[in-house]
Amino acid sequence: MKERIAIFPGSFDPYTKGHEDIVRRGLKIFDKIIIAIGYNVHKRQRYFDVDMMVEKIRHLHKDDPRIGVEVYNELTATFAVKHQARYLLRGLRNTTDFEYENTIAQVNMHLGNDLETVFLITSPKYAHISSSVIREVHQYGGDIANLVPFEID
Numbered sequence: 001m002k003e004r005i006a007i008f009p010g011s012f013d014p015y016t017k018g019h020e021d022i023v024r025r026g027l028k029i030f031d032k033i034i035i036a037i038g039y040n041v042h043k044r045q046r047y048f049d050v051d052m053m054v055e056k057i058r059h060l061h062k063d064d065p066r067i068g069v070e071v072y073n074e075l076t077a078t079f080a081v082k083h084q085a086r087y088l089l090r091g092l093r094n095t096t097d098f099e100y101e102n103t104i105a106q107v108n109m110h111l112g113n114d115l116e117t118v119f120l121i122t123s124p125k126y127a128h129i130s131s132s133v134i135r136e137v138h139q140y141g142g143d144i145a146n147l148v149p150f151e152i153d
């Protein structure tokens, strides 16, 4: 049978315990998941360094060969086709996520040759976690250890 490869696209600025949960649960459905960090070198609009984030995520998942980590700077659909991925994996926390995801899933289906987006509802214990809140807490010196699955200085 053909391998089921999914791309988990996002900014991952930073990668959170919520993201990690989606990946681990996604592996019950897919044979392989590529965590794909969308990043434009020229825009550089990130809070956490992208290379540092790649290294931390790779290290976190180093014992599981089914998980890959890549940075990309192109359409998600194009990246997926290049990697023979027929699925996108996304997490859903609330209706705000839904409104946004609904539109991009349809665009990706159109652009990516029937690329299917598969949504996992967030585990309640991680539903409050968002990268934007973590950035804010970190910026003002707050403790983010319980929100991120690795240490960040």
Ligand code: ADP
Residues within 6 Å of the ligand: 009, 010, 011, 012, 013, 016, 017, 018, 019, 022, 089, 090, 091, 092, 093, 097, 121, 122, 123, 126, 127, 128, 129, 130, 131
């Ligand atoms: P983007 O910049 O595309 O919104 P993010 O890096 O913020 O990407 O998130 C990537 C994916 O992970 C999105 O589908 C988002 O809804 C999902 N996600 C973010 N936080 C959580 C969480 N706490 N639980 C489950 N899914 C989440």
